Amino acid sequence: MTAQSSFVPLWRRRGVRWGVVVAVLFCGFFLAVFQLVYWRATNFILNSLDRSVTEQLELLAARPAEMLPFMIRSRMNGGPAVVTQVGLFSSSGLWQVGDLVTLPNTLPLDGHAHDATGGEAEMHLRAAGRILPNGQILVAARDAAEILEVRDDFVHAATLVVAPALVMSLVGGIAIGMLSERRLRGINTTAERIIGGDLTLRLPVDGSGDDLDRLCIIVNRVLDRLEAGIEALRSAGENIAHDLRTPLTALRVRLERAIIVIGSEAAAARPIEQAIDSVDQALSTITALLRIADIQHGVRVSAFAVLDLPPLLEETAEIFRPLAEERGISLSVVVTRTAQIEGDRALIIEALANLVDNAVKFTPDGGRVELSLYGPPARVVLSVADTGPGIPFDMRQSVLRRFFRLDGSRTSQGSGLGLSMVKAIADLHQGELKISDGNPGCVVQLIFPTIGPTIGPALD
Numbered sequence: 001m002t003a004q005s006s007f008v009p010l011w012r013r014r015g016v017r018w019g020v021v022v023a024v025l026f027c028g029f030f031l032a033v034f035q036l037v038y039w040r041a042t043n044f045i046l047n048s049l050d051r052s053v054t055e056q057l058e059l060l061a062a063r064p065a066e067m068l069p070f071m072i073r074s075r076m077n078g079g080p081a082v083v084t085q086v087g088l089f090s091s092s093g094l095w096q097v098g099d100l101v102t103l104p105n106t107l108p109l110d111g112h113a114h115d116a117t118g119g120e121a122e123m124h125l126r127a128a129g130r131i132l133p134n135g136q137i138l139v140a141a142r143d144a145a146e147i148l149e150v151r152d153d154f155v156h157a158a159t160l161v162v163a164p165a166l167v168m169s170l171v172g173g174i175a176i177g178m179l180s181e182r183r184l185r186g187i188n189t190t191a192e193r194i195i196g197g198d199l200t201l202r203l204p205v206d207g208s209g210d211d212l213d214r215l216c217i218i219v220n221r222v223l224d225r226l227e228a229g230i231e232a233l234r235s236a237g238e239n240i241a242h243d244l245r246t247p248l249t250a251l252r253v254r255l256e257r258a259i260i261v262i263g264s265e266a267a268a269a270r271p272i273e274q275a276i277d278s279v280d281q282a283l284s285t286i287t288a289l290l291r292i293a294d295i296q297h298g299v300r301v302s303a304f305a306v307l308d309l310p311p312l313l314e315e316t317a318e319i320f321r322p323l324a325e326e327r328g329i330s331l332s333v334v335v336t337r338t339a340q341i342e343g344d345r346a347l348i349i350e351a352l353a354n355l356v357d358n359a360v361k362f363t364p365d366g367g368r369v370e371l372s373l374y375g376p377p378a379r380v381v382l383s384v385a386d387t388g389p390g391i392p393f394d395m396r397q398s399v400l401r402r403f404f405r406l407d408g409s410r411t412s413q414g415s416g417l418g419l420s421m422v423k424a425i426a427d428l429h430q431g432e433l434k435i436s437d438g439n440p441g442c443v444v445q446l447i448f449p450t451i452g453p454t455i456g457p458a459l460d
Contacts, residue, residue: 018176026169030162038154042147049126049142050113056084057111057128057140065134069097084142085125091135100141104129109137116141124148187216199227252279304342306451309380310335312345313371316352320360327365331356334372339380341448343429351425352382354418355444359386363441380450387441396435422446 063071072086076099087100095101104116109129116127127141186204194201202223203216255276259269317333324331341348352371359369367387375381391399400423419433422444426433431448 018174018180020170022172022176023166023170027162027166030165031158034154034158034162038151041150041154045147045150046126046144049144049146050128052084053113053126053128053140053142054111056086057130057138060086060140061130061132061138065132065136068132068136068138072098084140087139087141089137089139091131091137093137096136100139103137103139104141107139115144183212187212194223199223199230248279252276255279304344306340307343307345307348309339309341309348309373309382312348312352313373313382316349316356317371319353320356324360324369327360329360329363329365330368331360332368332370334370334374336372336374337380339373339375339450341380341429342451343448347425347428351422351446352384354422355384355446358418359384359388359442359444362386362388364388367441375447375450378450380448382446382448383443385438385441385443387438390437390440390442391435393437399435400433 060068060071068088072088075086085098085100087098087103088096089103090096093103095103104125104127107116107127107129108114109131111128111130113126113128116125117123124144125141126144127139129137129139132138183204183206190201190203202220205213205216205220207213255272259272259276262269262272313333313335317331321331356369356371363369363386369384369386372383372385373380374383399419401420423433426446426448429448431446434445434447436443436445
């Protein structure tokens with residue numbers, strides 16, 4: 001993944017979203033259970049209070065009216081174990097006897113328990129009242145503070161439990177999401193490398209057998225068939241190139257013998273020489289194809305060694321300087337640092353030679369070609385810049401394909417394999433090939449990872 005795509009805002013990370021979802025679901029479930037338990041507990045206590053109040057009311061109301069004051073006083077003398085308050089009031093609401101001295105104003109006198117406020121401290125009560133046959137009002141009540149205490153206990157318990165549970169569920173959800181995200185990140189990284197051309201890679205399979213695992217297995221099977229097809233096509237091309245090289249070489253030898261027989265001054269010699277040039281072009285193309293195949297198969301990795309790059313630039317420039325001077329082209333080398341890479345010396349020179357050859361070939365007379373070496377400490381950039389016509393932006397990927405040639409280059413010699421070979425060499429060395437504007441002209445960069453210490457400024 002690129003540095004730009006690897007940074008994801010916190011709120012867009014899959015793990016964080018999973019953590020929030022799990023935390024919300026857990027808290028919602030916990031609050032629902034809490035509400036259910038709270039409702040059941042308070043309802044049970046409320047029913048117990050109501051049953052106690054109504055039973056006490058009915059028990060006293062069943063006694064003769066003349067005995068009620070005595071029974072209420074006797075009940076009050078029973079001590080603190082008596083928790084139900086009872087009050088007997090006149091028909092006008094005046095207190096007569098009992099430990100409930102105030103008649104609740106809003107209490108319906110229907111014999112059923114209701115919420116009420118009364119007593120010396122204006123307590124919250126569950127009370128039931130009824131009018132006796134002689135007109136007196138009998139009220140039984142009980143303090144409802146138990147319900148309030150239960151509610152407070154539940155709220156306190158929820159506060160102690162919900163906060164840690166919320167944190168734990170959030171952390172657990174994020175952990176689960178991060179594990180899933182890490183797996184997806186591995187799949188994305190592998191997929192990007194496959195898109196980059198490494199068809200030998202396969203999406204990771206962890207053996208869990210889940211949907212993602214099955215999808216990776218299917219994609220890997222597709223990649224197997226794709227790689228096999230491409231390899232068969234590549235092998236066919238290489239086999240054809242091998243088979244054609246021998247007869248073409250024999251044909252060239254026969255044509256040269258024909259010139260010797262008829263003499264170079266004969267009228268037929270010129271067409272034969274042109275035929276030899278065409279055969280040479282075909283042999284050059286076949287040789288380039290086979291060389292690209294060798295490079296892509298990695299057969300040259302065994303020849304890797306530590307290379308100092310500045311001398312390679314100077315050596316390449318010396319090869320093409322006479323040709324550039326004939327056309328008045330300035331060919332210069334600019335080295336802003338030293339650097340070492342691990343690679344094949346002949347291949348690196350071949351890549352540079354291809355780039356410089358193209359630059360000199362397409363730069364107008366009197367133009368300029370510059371070879372440069374620069375870059376940050378961890379990597380080095382070999383750059384070839386010219387003042388030629390450049391490469392259009394929409395063609396910069398196409399020119400890396402085999403046999404692709406721009407319209408302006410079709411009249412010049414070449415097979416369209418030069419940049420393909422340079423790209424293969426860069427890939428073999430774990431490098432990159434980039435094409436950009438030179439304003440005017442074109443800039444082609446080969447970027448390689450460095451080894452060992454570097455000297456000089458690290459220029460981007």
